[in-house]
Amino acid sequence: MNMAQEFNHPQAEFRTTQERVYFQVRDAILRGKFLPGHAITIRGLAAELDCSPMPVREALRRLTSERALELSDTRRVTVPTMTPEKLNEICAARVALECQAAEHALPFVQEEDLQQLRDLDARVSAALEQRDIEQYVTANLDFHFTLYRLGRPHIILSLIESLWLQTAPLQHLVFQRFGVQELPDRHEDLLDAIAESNVERVRRAIRQDIEEGLGSISAEELL
Amino acid sequence: MNMAQEFNHPQAEFRTTQERVYFQVRDAILRGKFLPGHAITIRGLAAELDCSPMPVREALRRLTSERALELSDTRRVTVPTMTPEKLNEICAARVALECQAAEHALPFVQEEDLQQLRDLDARVSAALEQRDIEQYVTANLDFHFTLYRLGRPHIILSLIESLWLQTAPLQHLVFQRFGVQELPDRHEDLLDAIAESNVERVRRAIRQDIEEGLGSISAEELL
DNA sequence: AGCACTAAAATGTGATCACAAATTTTGGTA
């Protein structure tokens, strides 16, 4: 299965080069291909992706406006570096939005959805046991977005996606350096809460999951 | 005072044409210059703003990625039309994020800030009495963003800005058609809550303000 | 060796062009 499938348009071939470049770069960021602070050049990417600088310009502009990339003061596009303040904001925004998304999805959860979530959680747990970073990131992302998608959100989902994108480079950096060993799996509590349609418990579980997940990153040095 | 000052970079002349165009179009949307469904052409805007199509392309791409504009299935850029589902999502997201922003700002509120908020609320009330749509929209926007800014947020603030941008065209349409007469002013309760640093009351007041404000729009037909 | 300064290469921005696709206009038919 393709990593970060939730982030991709499942059916569509890309209609324009710009769109193709956009998703390619986005995917690369999610996969931790770019390190924080790394500078990206338009011509370089264009050569790498075999197109003219034009589509790359628009794709980078788009990613910059989503804060997945950053514009330096000399107009150079870079992979953003994280600060404690930014991380706190992202954490707070994720809690606010993902709690809302989960609550909204709750009435739509069917038995088969619950089973799918359990399967995804099993993949998360397995990845944790095997210390498989790639698998863990993918499965964890699939788990969360599968849940949120049940409420068929559009606007809120894209906001949440933007927030995940912003933590991806740092997350990969930390995982590469320290591994995923210390991450607890808080999904079981969440699954129980979903099963009993307990809104407050769902919100608590999600808040805990996010704060512990980002906390484990924040605990390490932020370069 | 310039409308929507909160949305503008106060000090800076724009460093690039693209940036200038971006803020000009954005301002036009906030001012209700574009009607929902209206199609925007790159060359037309370029001629109007006296530049080549290039900076316009990037500015529109940026606004599209913020959902302030929309890409039709034929790749034409249009002002988005509203649906009840979208409005509900925007409402929920605004409640989640603006409550968070207000709560985070609360510890930073000084006496002078409170006074400034009272002054802005007075402008809101005056505009409501005089049925001055332009003034009302401006003052209301200033009031909210002045509060949120006290916590010095960046990421969350830009998310909130994006959500306000999305409702601007419909809001102006409704106001033009039905006036602002039926809008209650819920800011006084909010001001009291802020004065006593009562987090729960602040959240309640903001939720009520948002839901009533967007509800008055939603109540009218959504074309 | 280490550092300041200059020259060369690379980069972002904006303009212009070519082309395919979509839109509008036109002209003729029922």
Next chain:
DNA sequence: TACCAAAATTTGTGATCACATTTTAGTGCT
């Protein structure tokens, strides 16, 4: 008058070019 097909125009996308600014490499000096 209403309606449809075809021509003419307009539009978005991608490529290429020019230019000012930035970055990097190279050189000489202490």
